Amino acid sequence: QMHVVESGGGLVQAGGSLRLSCAASGRTFSTYAMGWFRQAPGKEREFVATINWSGSSTIYADSVKGRFTISRDNAKNTVYLQMNSLKPEDTAVYYCAGRGGRLTRTDSLSYDYWGQGTQVTVSS
Numbered sequence: 001q002m003h004v005v006e007s008g009g010g011l012v013q014a015g016g017s018l019r020l021s022c023a024a025s026g027r028t029f030s031t032y033a034m035g036w037f038r039q040a041p042g043k044e045r046e047f048v049a050t051i052n053w054s055g056s057s058t059i060y061a062d063s064v065k066g067r068f069t070i071s072r073d074n075a076k077n078t079v080y081l082q083m084n085s086l087k088p089e090d091t092a093v094y095y096c097a098g099r100g101g102r103l104t105r106t107d108s109l110s111y112d113y114w115g116q117g118t119q120v121t122v123s124s
Contacts, residue, residue: 002026002098002113009094009118012086020081020118022096030054030074033099036081037108038092038120045095045108049081053102061106064090086122093117 008020022034035050049060049070058070069082079096097111105111 002029002032004096004098004113004115006094006096006115006118009120011121011123014086014088014122014124016086016122017082017084018086018120020083020094020096020120022079022081022115024077024079024096024098024113026077029077029098031102033101033104034070034072034079035097035099035105035111036070036079037095037097038090039095039117040089040092043092047106047108048094050104050106051079052104057104059104059106083120086120088122088124091120091122093119 003025005023033052036048037045039045051058051070055072067085072079095117096115098113099111
């Protein structure tokens with residue numbers, strides 16, 4: 001079992017930066033791959049980024065590649081999403097998710113544990 005809680009969302013101007021954090025419970029965090037997804041109003045939830053159990057492998061959606069960075073600190077049971085050069089189209093609720101497997105996955109169905117989400121709003 002894993003419980004995850006996101007934080008760090010907020011309102012930022014276009015071109016600005018935010019860092020999201022996802023704190024996870026459980027002693028087996030280091031064996032879980034983690035991911036970030038987002039859902040904008042009226043749209044389906046979409047993949048943003050994923051990281052494997054050790055942090056050695058990451059995958060990004062094309063829309064955020066080069067602007068967002070996912071990382072993890074297994075000693076702190078935390079995964080991060082550094083978001084730079086934010087655009088209004090990045091506005092969404094961002095969700096952290098964990099999967100009971102070590103490898104990265106981009107599909108939401110592969111993830112077993114989800115947080116409640118944190119709102120990110122980028123103004124133009």
